[in-house]
Amino acid sequence: xxxxxxxxxxxxxxxxxxxxxxxxxxxxxxxxxxxxxxxxxxxxxxxxxxxxxxxxxxxxxxxxxxxxxxxxxxxxxxxxxxxxxxxxxxxxxxxxxxxxxxxxxxxxxxxxxxxxxxxxxxxxxxxxxxxxxxxxxxxxxxxxxxxxxxxxxxxxxxxxxxxxxxxxxxxxxxxxxxxxxxx
Numbered sequence: 002x003x004x005x006x007x008x009x010x011x012x013x014x015x016x017x018x019x020x021x022x023x024x025x026x027x028x029x030x031x032x033x034x035x036x037x038x039x040x041x042x043x044x045x046x047x048x049x050x051x052x053x054x055x056x057x058x059x060x061x062x063x064x065x066x067x068x069x070x071x072x073x074x075x076x077x078x079x080x081x082x083x084x085x086x087x088x089x090x091x092x093x094x095x096x097x098x099x100x101x102x103x104x105x106x107x108x109x110x111x112x113x114x115x116x117x118x119x120x121x122x123x124x125x126x127x128x129x130x131x132x133x134x135x136x137x138x139x140x141x142x143x144x145x146x147x148x149x150x151x152x153x154x155x156x157x158x159x160x161x162x163x164x165x166x167x168x169x170x171x172x173x174x175x176x177x178x179x180x181x182x183x184x
Contacts (some may be wrong), residue, residue, distance in 0.1 A: 042103050044168065049100035049110040053093050054081055056119045065102045072135065072142035073097050076112065084114045084128045093120030096130065101168040105137040108169035112149070132169055136162055153179055160184070 043064045050061040054077040062070050077095040085091035096118065100110040113130025116122050133149030135142050147158050156173035159182055164170045166182055173182045 042101070044101045045099060049098040052077065052097050052099070053118045053120070054078065054095035055093050058119075062099060062102070065099075065107075066104065068137075069102060069107065069135075069142060072144075073099070076135075076144060080112070080114055085126050088126065091122050091126035093118050094122035094126035103165070103167070106162075106164060106167070107135045108167055109133045109135060109144075109149075110169065134162070134164060134169065136164075156180065156182060 052058045052061055052073060059070055059074060062073060076097055080095040081087060081091060085094060091114065094114040094116065096111065096113060096115055097109055098111040099107060101108040110132055111130045112133055114122075114126050114128045115130065116124035116127045131149050131151050133144055135144050136148065137143075145162065148154075148162055148164075153172055153174045154170075156175040158164075159170055159173050163184075164182075165184055170182050172179050174180075
């Protein structure tokens with residue numbers, strides 16, 4: 002099979018391009034996925050991609066959609082305002098840790114305000130944190146109260162919000178038992 006690229010090597014390159022196969026190595030050390038580019042699913046290594054308010058770390062989420070990054074930014078600002086009364090000493094205390102992103106749902110492994118961080122926020126800024134799911138409904142990202150906490154979630158909540166099996170949604174609580182989440 003001859004191609005314009007010439008012979009078998011050209012055919013292989015054409016096949017690789019057609020299948021969308023990346024020949025570059027995975028970038029696991031950075032926490033970024035092996036195949037960046039607003040894909041259907043982005044899973045961050047370890048505990049997830051940490052983004053602190055006013056740290057310039059929003060670029061850690063470059064593989065996600067612009068609307069999702071804007072929503073994360075708004076959540077960081079909201080937490081600073083609501084949880085710390087916009088205290089200047091706490092300007093970088095807000096944290097969002099993204100573990101898994103999909104075009105319509107994301108698992109946030111931790112979200113809250115904490116001491117330390119890149120701006121060395123004082124301990125007085127700490128209000129604690131919780132996991133949560135962000136969902137995209139009618140073209141807008143939201144962080145429903147029902148989709149956050151520190152305990153195993155009820156299966157009925159996952160079902161109501163159409164949460165797929167993913168990081169943070171592997172088990173749920175049903176009829177007094179923790180069971181495997183099977184959407």
